Amino acid sequence: MPNCTINDVVCEFEDGQSILAVATANGIEIPYYCWHPGLSVVANCRICLAEVAAPNPRNDGKVETIPKLLPTCQTMAAEGQIVTTQSEKAVANQHSIMELLLINHPVDCPVCDQAGECGLQDYAYQYGNSASRFEEEKIKQPKKDVGPHVLLYSDRCIMCTRCVRFTEEVTGTHELLISGRGATESIDVFPGKPLDNPLSGNVVDLCPVGALLDKDFLFAQRVWYLKSTPSIDGLTASGDNILIEHNMDKVYRLKPRTNMDINRWWMTDEVRYGWHFVNDETRQLMPSLRNSEPFEQDAPDEAWDVAEAAALDGLQDAGHIAALISPMLSCEDAWHLGQLARAIDPRAVLAVGPVPVDGQDQTMLDGFVIRAEKAPNARGVRRVLESLGGTVLDAAGFHAALREDASIAGVLITGNYPSEWVTPDLIDAISGGRFTVLIDTLPNALKADAFLPGATWMEKAGTFENVEGRLQSFHSAVSPARWCKSEAQIATDLLARLRGETPHTFCDAATRQAMAEHGIVEMTRDVQHPPATDVQADSDMHLIVL
Ligand code: SF4
Numbered sequence: 423m424p425n426c427t428i429n430d431v432v433c434e435f436e437d438g439q440s441i442l443a444v445a446t447a448n449g450i451e452i453p454y455y456c457w458h459p460g461l462s463v464v465a466n467c468r469i470c471l472a473e474v475a476a477p478n479p480r481n482d483g484k485v486e487t488i489p490k491l492l493p494t495c496q497t498m499a500a501e502g503q504i505v506t507t508q509s510e511k512a513v514a515n516q517h518s519i520m521e522l523l524l525i526n527h528p529v530d531c532p533v534c535d536q537a538g539e540c541g542l543q544d545y546a547y548q549y550g551n552s553a554s555r556f557e558e559e560k561i562k563q564p565k566k567d568v569g570p571h572v573l574l575y576s577d578r579c580i581m582c583t584r585c586v587r588f589t590e591e592v593t594g595t596h597e598l599l600i601s602g603r604g605a606t607e608s609i610d611v612f613p614g615k616p617l618d619n620p621l622s623g624n625v626v627d628l629c630p631v632g633a634l635l636d637k638d639f640l641f642a643q644r645v646w647y648l649k650s651t652p653s654i655d656g657l658t659a660s661g662d663n664i665l666i667e668h669n670m671d672k673v674y675r676l677k678p679r680t681n682m683d684i685n686r687w688w689m690t691d692e693v694r695y696g697w698h699f700v701n702d703e704t705r706q707l708m709p710s711l712r713n714s715e716p717f718e719q720d721a722p723d724e725a726w727d728v729a730e731a732a733a734l735d736g737l738q739d740a741g742h743i744a745a746l747i748s749p750m751l752s753c754e755d756a757w758h759l760g761q762l763a764r765a766i767d768p769r770a771v772l773a774v775g776p777v778p779v780d781g782q783d784q785t786m787l788d789g790f791v792i793r794a795e796k797a798p799n800a801r802g803v804r805r806v807l808e809s810l811g812g813t814v815l816d817a818a819g820f821h822a823a824l825r826e827d828a829s830i831a832g833v834l835i836t837g838n839y840p841s842e843w844v845t846p847d848l849i850d851a852i853s854g855g856r857f858t859v860l861i862d863t864l865p866n867a868l869k870a871d872a873f874l875p876g877a878t879w880m881e882k883a884g885t886f887e888n889v890e891g892r893l894q895s896f897h898s899a900v901s902p903a904r905w906c907k908s909e910a911q912i913a914t915d916l917l918a919r920l921r922g923e924t925p926h927t928f929c930d931a932a933t934r935q936a937m938a939e940h941g942i943v944e945m946t947r948d949v950q951h952p953p954a955t956d957v958q959a960d961s962d963m964h965l966i967v968l
Pocket residue numbers: 578579580581582583584585586609628629630631633634
């Protein structure tokens with residue numbers, strides 16, 4: 423492989439890689455604003471300029487320094503190149519660019535949502551001058567409401583044009599443009615054409631400063647308090663890699679996590695903003711029994727004990743039962759629920775719950791696909807249930823089986839959808855005095871004999887199989903809401919009760935091992951795991967005692 427030297431480090435590179443890409447791949451910091459690996463190169467911010475020396479073929483290959491600084495984002499790496507961003511000339515350029523970018527910037531970091539993760543703030547410390555020489559009046563630019571999710575604080579913009587290129591090159595929707603000229607130019611939308619494409623929130627991630635802000639996160643939390651837990655999209659079949667950002671057991675926002683095989687750098691708005699049901703005030707937090715007084719909130723253990731006993735007794739008394747396992751659940755949830763159903767009734771009918779589909783898959787200009795299937799694990803749930811033997815029905819088959827077989831006297835239903843999912847058809851199919859146990863998260867139209875509150879995917883660990891058959895595990899980001907439990911834990915507890923064993927805490931890794939030993943070898947062989955730990959931004963602020 424050819425190699426070059428960047429800031430005294432010898433780096434191998436592939437043909438066609440820019441100096442900046444090579445530096446980034448080798449952990450060498452070169453400051454940049456306008457460059458992004460998923461967008462075209464425009465080289466307009468000029469902070470990445472470096473002094474470059476290279477062999478001159480017209481002078482017997484003698485290494486000569488190129489007189490002008492070169493943009494490392496736009497200059498291809500070449501054999502024998504010697505690049506430095508630490509020379510006097512390169513550092514003087516960095517100082518000048520930072521001074522220029524800050525001339526009209528309001529420097530309102532204390533009230534800016536981006537503080538703590540702002541490229542301008544970070545580079546001002548690392549590459550800027552400590553004082554500004556600018557004494558004239560700053561040009562003030564307005565705040566603009568550019569779309570349903572995004573606000574533009576124009577006077578913080580550094581005109582890197584990443585956001586404009588995103589709508590041109592990734593979504594192809596062209597909502598954003600550069601309006602005006604010179605010092606008064608600004609980002610804008612066309613009149614009556616808001617930034618409302620299905621990936622619009624990505625411009626907030628792309629903006630290196632606090633110019634484009636997320637309405638959903640505005641003034642909600644200082645970013646240095648947030649922990650990031652690597653996770654997987656739990657709302658659609660995409661398997662997109664995400665970060666769940668939370669503080670003190672409360673989720674504040676979702677961000678994309680780069681996976682070049684799946685979602686690259688992006689995520690959809692439907693996932694980015696579709697998770698709020700997790701914190702919904704109507705969330706079902708306590709078990710309940712039909713025709714019984716609500717349980718006392720100060721005795722949740724007793725409530726669970728009574729409700730689980732009633733649920734298990736009712737299903738056992740029914741004799742022949744059917745279980746509808748939601749595609750919103752993890753493979754581990756499905757495994758334990760399937761085991762429970764078959765332990766109660768070896769002939770238990772197993773079915774995958776309704777799989778919501780909205781239109782057709784939509785492929786964006788750069789190949790990112792928005793999946794029509796709005797459930798994260800239909801394939802994984804089916805794979806697990808099929809391993810337990812017998813035919814696994816779909817939701818329509820489940821309804822038909824209940825209508826045709828009056829001997830099915832008990833049903834175990836699971837939901838965990840982000841909105842109402844129970845259909846009149848399901849209610850009709852269950853009717854006829856069947857004992858009904860429902861495990862769900864939000865209220866719905868189904869009247870169960872025993873209700874047990876489940877946990878959303880953010881509140882538990884597990885594995886999803888996406889639409890392409892990729893198995894990916896995820897960690898729990900926050901604890902289950904109040905007294906809720908994961909479906910796997912509920913099933914584990916009910917099984918222990920059924921067998922007269924001491925209940926134990928559900929473990930996703932042990933469950934995958936058990937599934938693999940049962941024959942689903944993919945559960946230990948093919949599952950891709952996220953990084954092991956939460957990430958918390960280190961504060962780079964230092965306390966100075968005066
Ligand atoms: S709004 Fe942000 S992303 Fe867009 S040009 Fe300005 S600084 Fe760049």
